[in-house]
Amino acid sequence: MKEWPTVGEMSDIGRLVLLGAPLGNPADASARFREVLATADVVAAEDTRRLTRLARDLDVTVPGRIVSYFEGNEERRTPELVEVLAAGYLVALVTDGGMPSVSDPGYRLVRAAVDAGVPVTAAPGPSAVTTALALSGLPVDRFCFEGFLPRTPGARRARLRALAAEERTLVFFEAPHRITGALADLAAAFGADRPAALCRELTKTYEEVLRRPLGELADWAAGGEPRGEITVVVAGAPAAAPERPDDDTLRAAVAAREAAGLSRRDAVTEVATEYGLRRRDVYTVVHA
Template sequence: MTESAPGLLLLAATPIGAVADASPRLRAALRDADVVAAEDTRRLSRLTTALAVEPTGRVVSYHEHNESRRTPELVEALVGGATVLVVTDAGMPSVSDPGYRLVAAAVDAGVRVSAVPGPSAVLTALAVSGLPVDRFCFEGFLPRKGGERARALAELAGERRTLVFFEAPHRLAATLHALAEAFGVERRGAVCRELTKTYEEVVRGGLADLVAWAEAGEVRGEVTLVVEGAPAAAAASVDELVGQVQQRAADGLRLKDAVAEVAGTHGVSKRELYDAVLAARTRP
C-alpha cells in the first residue's frame, strides 16, 4: 500500500436548486481550498456570491471537454500538498458529472480522497417518487439514438430494482414512450422536475399516463425520472422462451435484441437462450 501524499482531493455536493441547502462545510471548503476545480466557473461565481463566500485559492475550469488534459495538472498540485476542491453545476461530482477521472488518478497517486456530502437529485427523486427505494440502480442518461436506446432498455426490461434516469426536458416524451414500449404501459414511474426549486413538480403514474402528460405540454427544467422495477416473472425454461424470441425476430427485432429482451424479462441467461434459438433453427 502506498502512503498518502499530503494533499487532499475533496468532492463537494452543491445545491440542486435551493441555495439554502448549501452546507457549512461546503462554504468552508470553497473559502479555504488551494484550488477550486469547477464544471462552470460562471455558475460557481453565482453560487459563491449567493453564499457570500470568496475563494482564497485558484479557480480553474474542470469539465468534460478539458477533464483529460487538466487531470494531470490537478494531480501534480495534490501530490505537492494542495487541497483541491471539485464542484459541478449541481449535486455530487462524478455522478454523471466530471470527477471520476481525477478520483482514479488521485487514488493511483496515493492522494487522500474525501467528500463534502449534500444534495443529490438521484436520492431526492427516489425519496419523493412513491416507488420502492430499498433497492435501486442509477442509469444516468439513456442513449439519444432510438436504436441504441431501445437496446439499452431491452437489457433493463427484467431489472427488478427501481431505476433512476436523468433526461433532458425536450427528450422526455420520446424517452417515456420508449420506456413504455420496452417495459409495458402499466409500469409505474415518476417524473421529478425542478427538484427543490420554486416550480418543483412530481408527476406519478403508469408510463402511458406519463407519456400523455409529457406530450400535452412543454416540459421545462431539470428532470430526474424514476421507474418501477420489473415484477417477479414466473419461472420459465429456456426452451419455453424460444418461441417468444422467434416471434419478436419475426416482427423485425434483431435476434440479439430479441434474446436480450426475453432473457431480461424472465431472468434467464442470454447465452443459453441464444444457443437454444440457434439450435431450434437446425431441427428438422
C-alpha cells in the first residue's frame, strides 16, 4: 500500500465520514464539516479544485491528502480507499454539494467499507432533495426521490408513464441541457395542469423557485435554456376514488356493522366514508 500522511492518531481500523457539503452558500457548512476536513487523513472529493476553493472560503486548512473520487474513477479508486481505511486512516468523502451517494459518488465506497467491516458515519448537511421539497409549496408528508431521469427520450417517457399514477410527491434532478425535453415529457405524461416547482441554483446568488403547473414550466423552459443545477418537484397523482360497490354489497356492509353493535346511523356513516359516497345515497339503498 502506498504511504499516506497521518494527521491524527491512527487506530486498528479506520473510519469513513460522509460530509454533507453546501449546495452553494459556504456559510451552510456545519462546524463538524469543518472539523472533519481539518482532521481527516484523506479527503476524497468529487472535484478537488472545488473542494480547495470551499476550504479557502471556510478558512479551513486541509492537512490530509486530497484525492479525486468521481464517477469516472469510482470503480478504480474504491479498493484503494478501502485499503486505506483498513490500515487505520480517517477518510472523509465530499461531493460538489449535498450528501454523498445521493445521485452523487459514494455508494460504492459506502458499500465496500461496510463489507470490509469499516465504521461509516456522516456529518449531515444540506440536501437539494429536502431543500427543494420544503420550498416547493407541495405536500411533503410522503414523497419519493427519482434522481436523474433516463438520458434518452424514449427511456425517459417510458419511466414517466410508469410514474404517472404515483400519489406521492416526486423529486427529480435534471441537467440544464435536458430540462426542456424533460418538462415537456412530464407535462405529457402527468398532465399539463399537474402542480410542480422548478428549483434552480438553490442557496446561490441567483436562486430561483418557479411554482407553476407542468405545462407552464415546459413553456417557460422552451423560451430559453435554463442554467445551473435544477431540482424539479411534482405533485403526486390525485388518489383514485374507491370503486362503488353494488347495492347488495352496500346493504350487506351496513347489516354487518349493525350486527356488530353499531346503530344504523353509524353503520351507514362508516360505509359511506369507506366507499367515498354520500350518506344520503347509502340510506336510500338500505331502505329501498
